[in-house]
Amino acid sequence: MNEKIKTDKSGYIILPSHERYDEKRKVWNNLIDRYPAAIFECLSDADVISAVSFAKKQNMDISVRGGGHHLAGTAVCEEGVMLDLSKMTTVSVDEKRQIAIVDAGATLGDIDSKTQKFGLATPTGTVSETGIGGLALGGGFGYLRGKYGLTCDNILSVKMVTADGKLLKVSKDEHSDLFWAIRGGGGNFGVVTEFELQLYPVGPNVLAIDTMYDYKDAKEIFQKLDNYMKDAPDEISVNTAIMQLPPAPFLHESMHGKRVIAVSGMYAGELTLETEKTLIEPLQELATPLMDNTGMMPYTDLQKKLDPMVPKGAEVVGTSLFFKELDEAMLDIIFDSMESSPLPMAMVQIWMLNGQMNSVSADETAFAVRDARYLVLFDGEIVKGDPVGGQEWMDSIYEKLTPFSYQKTSYLNGVKLGEEITKNTYGDNYSKLAKIKRDYDPENLFCYNHNIVPE
Ligand SMILES: Cc1cc2nc3c(=O)[nH]c(=O)nc-3n(C[C@H](O)[C@H](O)[C@H](O)COP(=O)(O)OP(=O)(O)OC[C@H]3O[C@@H](n4cnc5c(N)ncnc54)[C@H](O)[C@@H]3O)c2cc1C
Structure with a gap:
């Protein structure tokens, strides 16, 4: 049976001649430069139905924009109908x-x-x-x-x-x-x-993990983290990022350009002296920290903490793969890639996967990767005109790391489009x-x- 259709509001159809067309066709990744034939700015179910029916009748492609954050810019189509849902926010x-x-x-x-x-x-x-x-x-x-x-x-x-x-x-x-x-x-x-x-x-307050280490200690840090995660409770989430610090005014000059490992995350349980000692302190002592801001903060602040690091409008390439082991050879490829990066703002994130997300069986939902223990995400901002071949660099990292990956699976929300990547990731599903x-x-x-x- 059909759901009750919300028709209370109706949005605009924005054509290429419209003054807002250029602003509306832009997404988070500024590399994406496509020109839809029409942008339907939807405000209700009825608007979405009209847009889909129109595109079908005209035999036009459809793209759908939510937050516009997909790396591959799938929210914007070339010459088709773009459905912009970004005003439907209740x-x-x-x-x-x-x-x-x-x-x-x-x-x-x-x-x-x-x-x-x-x-x-x-x-x-x-x-x-x-x-x-x-x-x-x-x-x-x-x-x-x-x-x-x-x-x-x-x-x-x-x-x-x-x-x-x-x-x-x-x-x-x-x-x-x-x-x-x-x-x-x-x-x-x-x-x-x-x-x-x-x-x-x-919440309202949660324990946010936030410790920064010198990159020179990378091997020791990942070895310790690998062991730590084997017994970590579901309440713990740990993400790491290897990056070069920008010459930002809020950083001491000695830190400018320094390659570091940021260990971040959250403890989603009740904090006691015992849990602090056994669960949180080890993450603050993986090596000698350069900085440590671990502490309680409002959950809503933690959820916004990274926003300034990833503003809209950069030209970004990236890739991703899941892994079951932090193999030494695989880590060496990651370290070598970062050390020889042609992109000044390149970053690799290694997220530790544990708990409930892996307790669902692979065929219970379409999301099939339920057995991996690590998600690796490479991102790099390319320089104007891309003289260094940013995408080729990403592709070469993907090729080198794939043999070590978990069944050649990628996080589809953080990788370029590709038939093989899609099929490998869905596997039997x-x-x-x-x-x-x-x-x-x-x-x-x-x-x-x-x-x-x-x-
Ligand atoms: C700065 C940044 C931070 C990120 N952080 C995380 C993170 O912490 N965790 C994580 O898991 N991922 C993260 N991602 C990846 C994120 O999950 C994907 O980019 C995702 O596609 C974002 O959704 P969106 O609606 O913003 O994207 P859009 O580009 O608007 O949409 C992407 C695609 O999703 C589909 N889609 C969107 N809305 C609808 C809809 N209503 N109906 C049907 N299809 C729809 C369409 O196919 C569309 O092309 C991050 C990405 C960026 C750029």
Whole structure:
């Protein structure tokens, strides 16, 4: 049965001659320079239905923009219809049932600021300007992944417009095939207009881990972290980043240009003297720290802490792979790549994966990578005109690291598009996804994504 269609508001159709066209076709990654034929600025379910029906009738491609953060700029199509959901941002909370009803254009910051008023949160990502749409449909890794799983694991239902222009309610009881597919299958199956997300008591203050070490201690640090994570409880999340510090005024001159390892994360449990000693202090003593700002802070502040590091408008290339082991040879490739980086602002992040996100079986949702222990994400800002071949450098890192990776799988939300990458990552789930795609989008209207080709 069709869901009740929200028709209360209606947005604009922005054509290339419109004064806001250039601003609207831009996304977080400034490398993306595509020209949609029309941008439908949607404000309601009815707007989304109109846009999808129009594109289908005109035989035009569709792209969907939530927060516009995908590295590959899949939110923007060339000459097709771009559905911009970024003005659909209402979030409401059912405190009693601990559920958030979230419009699909909301950012993670929109969600946290509303849910934290009730002392609640849903697991999302680590940068508040990221959109819930792409993040939730493609996975969703944040500080609560160990305790409460990925964002996609916490989707209770969605409202979604499919290629035939129908608005469906999708949950474990309604269109259960689609419900399986959207939890990791990305934007392949239609346009989500609303998410229903599970909430949990979190904060208001949480323990934020934040210690910086000298890069020279990298080997020792990763060896210790590898051991630490083997017994770490679900409440702990740990991320690391190897980067060169910028010549920022808030850093002492001696730190400018220094290569460091930042260890960050969160403890999502009740802090006692005992847990502080056994769980937190070891992360502050992996080597001699250069800086240590570990301490309690509001959850909403932690969720925004990295925002200034990743402003919109840079030209960025990146790649990602999952791993089961921190192999010495694999670490050497990572270290060598960073030391010989042609990109001045290159960074590699190694996130430790544990707890609930890995307790789901690979075939329970479309998101199949449930056995990896590390997520590696390379990013680099390219210099004007890219004289150094930033993308080629990323591709070479991907090639060198793939033999060590977990079944050649990547985090699809952080890697360029590619048929092989998509198929490797979905693994045994791919054929089921291709059948569901055939049933709901046989003409592949939703193709600006890590595309699942209809069977
Ligand atoms: C600075 C930065 C920080 C990040 N941090 C994290 C992090 O901490 N954890 C993490 O897991 N990921 C993180 N990511 C990756 C992030 O998950 C992806 O970029 C994701 O695609 C962002 O979603 P979006 O809605 O902002 O993107 P968009 O570019 O708007 O959308 C990406 C794609 O998702 C699909 N899509 C989006 N909304 C809908 C919808 N309503 N219906 C159907 N399809 C839709 C479409 O195919 C679209 O092309 C980060 C990315 C950046 C740039």
